[in-house]
Amino acid sequence: MTSTSESVVPINLVDDASDGVSHDHRGSWIPTFGMIRTRFMELRKRRGLMAALIVVNIGIPAIFLLIRLIMHAVAPKSYGPAGGYDIFTSLVAGVMFVFGFIVAATLGCTAGSVDLSEGMFRHLVITGRSRIALYFARIPAGLAIIVPLVAVGFTIVCAVCVFAAPTKISYQGINVPPGLSLTSFQSWAAQHPKEVVCGLPYRGPIGVPCIDRNGKFSTAPGNPGFKQISPATLKADAVKIAKQDYVAYSRIFLSPSNLLMVKAGLWIELEAIIGFVVGLGLASLMGQRTVAVVLMIVLEIVLTPLFSHSVIPHLINVQRGVVGLAMDHLEPGGLPRGFGGGGGGVQSLVPESTTVAVCVIVAWLVGWTALGAWRMAKRDA
Amino acid sequence: MIDDAPHANSRESQWAVETHGLTKRFGENVAVNDVELLVPRGCAFGYLGPNGAGKTTLIRTLLGLTHADAGTMSLLGYSVPRHRDLALARVGAIVDEPRFHGHLTGRQNLQILAAARERVAKDRVESSLERVGMAQRADDRVSKYSMGMRQRLGVAACLLGDPQLLILDEPMNGLDPAGMHEMRDMIKSLVAEGRTVMLSSHLLDEVERTCDAVAIVDKGTVIRQGPISELLAGATMEVQVECSSPEQARSILTDTKLGAEIDVATSGLSIHLAPGTGRDVIAEMNRLLVEGGIDVYRLQEIQVSLESWFLEVTSRLGESE
Numbered sequence: 181m182t183s184t185s186e187s188v189v190p191i192n193l194v195d196d197a198s199d200g201v202s203h204d205h206r207g208s209w210i211p212t213f214g215m216i217r218t219r220f221m222e223l224r225k226r227r228g229l230m231a232a233l234i235v236v237n238i239g240i241p242a243i244f245l246l247i248r249l250i251m252h253a254v255a256p257k258s259y260g261p262a263g264g265y266d267i268f269t270s271l272v273a274g275v276m277f278v279f280g281f282i283v284a285a286t287l288g289c290t291a292g293s294v295d296l297s298e299g300m301f302r303h304l305v306i307t308g309r310s311r312i313a314l315y316f317a318r319i320p321a322g323l324a325i326i327v328p329l330v331a332v333g334f335t336i337v338c339a340v341c342v343f344a345a346p347t348k349i350s351y352q353g354i355n356v357p358p359g360l361s362l363t364s365f366q367s368w369a370a371q372h373p374k375e376v377v378c379g380l381p382y383r384g385p386i387g388v389p390c391i392d393r394n395g396k397f398s399t400a401p402g403n404p405g406f407k408q409i410s411p412a413t414l415k416a417d418a419v420k421i422a423k424q425d426y427v428a429y430s431r432i433f434l435s436p437s438n439l440l441m442v443k444a445g446l447w448i449e450l451e452a453i454i455g456f457v458v459g460l461g462l463a464s465l466m467g468q469r470t471v472a473v474v475l476m477i478v479l480e481i482v483l484t485p486l487f488s489h490s491v492i493p494h495l496i497n498v499q500r501g502v503v504g505l506a507m508d509h510l511e512p513g514g515l516p517r518g519f520g521g522g523g524g525g526v527q528s529l530v531p532e533s534t535t536v537a538v539c540v541i542v543a544w545l546v547g548w549t550a551l552g553a554w555r556m557a558k559r560d561a
Numbered sequence: 562m563i564d565d566a567p568h569a570n571s572r573e574s575q576w577a578v579e580t581h582g583l584t585k586r587f588g589e590n591v592a593v594n595d596v597e598l599l600v601p602r603g604c605a606f607g608y609l610g611p612n613g614a615g616k617t618t619l620i621r622t623l624l625g626l627t628h629a630d631a632g633t634m635s636l637l638g639y640s641v642p643r644h645r646d647l648a649l650a651r652v653g654a655i656v657d658e659p660r661f662h663g664h665l666t667g668r669q670n671l672q673i674l675a676a677a678r679e680r681v682a683k684d685r686v687e688s689s690l691e692r693v694g695m696a697q698r699a700d701d702r703v704s705k706y707s708m709g710m711r712q713r714l715g716v717a718a719c720l721l722g723d724p725q726l727l728i729l730d731e732p733m734n735g736l737d738p739a740g741m742h743e744m745r746d747m748i749k750s751l752v753a754e755g756r757t758v759m760l761s762s763h764l765l766d767e768v769e770r771t772c773d774a775v776a777i778v779d780k781g782t783v784i785r786q787g788p789i790s791e792l793l794a795g796a797t798m799e800v801q802v803e804c805s806s807p808e809q810a811r812s813i814l815t816d817t818k819l820g821a822e823i824d825v826a827t828s829g830l831s832i833h834l835a836p837g838t839g840r841d842v843i844a845e846m847n848r849l850l851v852e853g854g855i856d857v858y859r860l861q862e863i864q865v866s867l868e869s870w871f872l873e874v875t876s877r878l879g880e881s882e
Contacts, residue, residue, distance in 0.1 A: 204650075206649075214675075214680075214683065215677055217676070218669075218676040219673070221665075222662060226664055298662050298663065299659070300660070300662055302657075303659075303674055304673075305624070306624050306649060306652070306656070307677040308645060308648065308649030308650050308652075308678075309677040310646070560621075561621075561626040561627070
């Protein structure tokens with residue numbers, strides 16, 4: 181039998197401060213600045229994770245460029261300048277884009293799961309604070325870490341690629357001045373017709389077949405000698421060759437333009453933000469970090485390239501829905517083709533409009549945030 | 562379905578915790594079974610039960626860490642989960658073993674928790690640490706803390722919200738005797754300040770020393786609740802008698818109408834009297850024995866402990882099953 185006591189006299193000695201508490205918007209979905217600040221602190225104090233983020237986002241490109249700078253300083257004839265357009269595009273599209281996504285996803289997975297795995301989630305729920313607000317506090321806190329890190333790494337790359345761009349180079353054995361526009365390059369070719377006709381590659385017929393014998397130019401056997409060829413013909417061929425070779429020339433000689441750098445910077449920042457937000461949602465949904473990180477890596481380096489390099493007729497819309505392909509469609513022109521998307525002016529295997537690509541990205545950001553927040557709100561603590 | 566009780570102002574409610582028909586199932590297993598629990602304000606209340614009785618599940622349900630399957634509940638007069646934010650604003654709790662971010666210091670962990678509470682909570686971090694005796698170690702990483710230190714930090718976390726109600730799940734776990742003594746004193750001091758402390762435990766002796774009232778839970782059901790003194794008053798009274806000729810003494814007492822259960826021991830008798838028996842019965846037994854020519858060397862009423870009462874209650878239940 182259960183007996184209920186009436187003899188323990190209930191008392192109200194403590195001042196009831198709940199009236200004051202009711203105005204602190206504890207049930208609101210919007211996190212306070214203090215929650216974001218302390219969440220930022222919690223993530224920032226994870227030394228191993230921070231070291232990995234710094235190494236990948238800043239260390240790898242910085243060390244790569246440093247080695248190139250040193251090698252060029254020691255043996256300039258053997259090793260080209262550290263910077264330049266090619267190096268910039270390779271680092272941005274080949275390294276920072278992919279690895280930036282992975283480390284951002286790792287940070288997101290950590291932010292999404294450690295409260296649960298380390299037992300703090302329970303303490304936080306007991307405060308009465310909205311679970312959604314607890315989730316949302318992680319987003320600005322994590323982005324406050326990953327966005328500046330990517331920006332620092334990217335700034336280093338930009339600085340080296342601009343300030344250590346080639347000032348002169350021997351292009352196909354010919355000393356060509358750097359930084360020429362197409363018109364200037366054609367003018368220079370017209371002034372050095374023999375070198376251009378005999379030294380630079382060309383696909384297609386020209387009027388002056390040429391042989392380069394250790395820097396001594398002569399026409400091919402059976403053809404009239406240079407003296408018999410009119411200077412106008414020679415110049416016309418040289419200009420034609422220069423025009424075809426300009427793209428390759430510009431990639432070697434030019435430093436990246438300001439516009440390209442801005443676009444590329446925003447592009448890799450967006451990729452990092454996606455990595456973080458999706459990782460956060462996935463880890464929150466799963467309740468643990470390791471599997472979530474593995475899945476994010478699989479998405480980035482297995483699934484996305486796989487879907488990029490082939491068109492699966494019945495799954496074309498699924499392919500369009502992969503966020504990596506959507507990001508590839510937003511790749512700034514001038515960067516090399518990434519996973520096979522439409523970036524860099526290259527036609528994508530999976531056709532997709534920019535609007536659709538943007539919608540896919542927004543859907544991933546909103547969808548994973550909603551999933552993560554929902555799971556956090558419903559999860560047993 | 563959970564019925565939401567009307568929103569009551571916390572000043573008006575006399576109960577710190579109130580549940581009616583609270584039920585929580587995990588599949589076929591009923592962890593909390595139709596619990597009717599009333600915890601008065603301003604006292605230390607023990608929630609007692611053997612391992613697996615559903616103590617922690619009830620606490621988790623009260624705190625909104627898991628949802629209830631049926632019944633109503635309120636904390637400090639606010640119905641939960643409807644007014645969970647208002648209710649928990651003045652509740653501090655430790656559930657299971659207190660765990661924190663190991664890579665952060667104790668102070669930093671409290672700062673995180675304070676940030677989730679009201680604005681002034683961050684000003685209570687230092688005082689909370691001092692109160693639990695952790696101020697000196699507040700800047701050490703939690704990964705270096707002992708279990709007892711984490712328990713203290715857990716209590717400090719509870720104090721951040723200046724709670725009217727503290728719910729402590731097995732607070733003595735991992736504490737050495739000195740730590741248990743300190744925890745006991747702290748609980749008493751919190752109650753002395755007018756706060757309510759509800760603690761779950763299977764350490765009956767500790768609960769008896771600390772609490773004013775208890776509820777006994779077994780297999781998810783509350784089987785007794787009330788002030789300890791009242792509950793123990795309902796237990797059978799044991800009287801030990803050291804005397805000559807125990808067999809003869811037993812026949813003398815058996816012939817009376819005392820209604821006692823009498824066991825014969827080598828040096829005397831062990832007499833069990835019905836609950837509520839007055840002390841005058843003991844005097845009457847003594848008189849009968851002396852008049853019967855029995856030499857009485859010692860006659861002692863054995864104080865019933867919470868532990869013996871608990872075992873008695875649970876063994877009765879076992880018998881009825």
